[in-house]
Amino acid sequence: QLRSEVSYLWEIALGIEEGNLSAAEKRLRQAQQALQDAIKNGASDAEIEKAMKELREAMNQFLQEFAERAKQNPNAPQMQQNGQELRQSDIDRMMDQIENLAKSGDRDKAQQLLSQLQDMMNNLQAGRQQQGGQQDSEMRQQMDKLGEILRRQQEMMNDTFRMDQMQRGERQRGQNRDEQLGEGGQDEDRPGVGEDRDPLARQKPMTPQEFADALKQLQQGQGQLQSDLEQLKxxxxxxxxxxNEGFGEAGKSMGNAEQALGEGEGDAAVGHQGRALEALRKGAKDMMKQMQAMQGDQGGGEEGGRQQNADRDPLGRPRASQGPDFGDSVKVPDEIDVQRARQILEAIRKRLGNALSPDIERSYLERLLELK
Structure with missing residues (x-):
């Protein structure tokens, strides 16, 4: 939570540095400041005319951009002053008065009128940024929801895998006991070979009913996750x-995982859940591209240089507007190779207390890579 708040504050600080202004807005502010400096410093009439020419051109560019946004978005803020519609002719007349006052020597009134013009333009810019901020907030909420779905799907896959391994471990130990008893060997009260090193063997095994209930709970959770994804879409x-196609694939894989859990096929469910995760990440990438395109359209004439560094702030940190980490910052190969799969299995074996025998490891590796 603290990290999120810090990110929001950092984003606000970047906005203060005019990071959210379009090229037209920046040009207008610079022209206003240049004219203000010229009047304050007692510039010549020629210099006043030059500054006014730049201000008029910058104002026309800004008003044209403002009108284009109004056409594209009916809910965009309107040009108003004291509750009345503000026309371009009013602004032109105001700039003429500023120029005439400055040339006639009444520079104090010229400064005063220029300040009023600046306030009017700032109000228009603030209205646009407030509206854009509301949409950015909606986008951020959707990204947060997607991040939560990804997290829950990952946890559900981990839980399903553990359940599947517990079931396989019980079957393997049962086969070992049957073989030992069939050979007239070991007493039932003594642990079999390797069982004293198996932490799962020392735990009370789940009854068939407990196992069925656990799978049913996972099935219900998977179904709810699929519903949440549909709501997000x-x-x-x-x-x-x-x-986008990624979310469609994810929903289909989630449905297949739910069905596999209902049939008690934990291994198949894990495969479907893994494919759902990859599809979710694919959908997240497409979602981010669309959001960035929408923000770019709202920005009108924003410079491309700002977009090139949009994913990082000046300190090299991910910007808060980029939302949660969907795992895209880590390169994931399209197909998991055998060496990587063995590394994963090694980590799993350690977590389970070295409970997997070489035969089970090899069998699971083949299922994981779908080589059979």
């Missing part, structure tokens, strides 16, 4: 975003 469509 509807929310994104409501913001004007196109449904």
């Amino acid at each position: 509807k929310g994104l469509e409501g913001m004007g975003m196109e449904p």
Whole structure:
């Protein structure tokens, strides 16, 4: 939570540095400041005319951009002054008065009128940024929801894998006991070979009913997760975003995982859940691209240089507007190779207390890579 708040504060600080202004808005502010300095410093009439020419050109560019936004978005803030519609002719007349006052020597009144013009333009800019901020907030909420879905799907896959391994471990130990008894060997009260090193063997095994209940709980959770993804897709469509293929694939894999859990096929469920995760990440990338494109459209004539560094702040940290980490910052190969799979299995074996025998490891590796 603290990290999130710090990110929001940092984003506000960047906005103060005019990071959210379009090129037209920046040009207008610079022209206003240049004219203000010229009047304050007692510039010649020629210098006043030059500054006024730049201000008029900058104002026309800004008003043209403002009008284009109004056409694209009916809810965009309107040009108003004291509750009345503000026309371009009013602004032109105001600039003429500023120039005439400055040339006639009444520079105090010229400064006063220029300050009024600046306040009017600042109010228009503030209205646009407030509206954009509301949409950015909606986008951030959707990204947070997607991050939560990714986290829950990862946890559900981990839980399903553990359940599947517990079931396989019980079957393997049962086979070992049957073989030992069939050979007239070991007493039932004594641990079999390797069982004294198996932490799962020392735990009370789940009854068939307990195992069925656990799978049913996972099945219900997987179904709820699929419903949450559908709600997320509807929310994104409501913001004007196109449904993407990744989320469609993720929903299908989630449904397959739910069905596999209902049939007691933990191994198959893990495979479907893994594919759902990859599809979610794919959908997240597409979602981020669409959001960035939408923000770029709102920015009008924003410089491309700002977009090139949009994913990092001046200190090299990910910007808060980028939302949660969907795992995209880590390169994930399209196909897990055998060496990587062995590393994963080695870590799993350590977590389970070295409970997997070489035969089980090899069998699981083949299923994982779908080599059979």
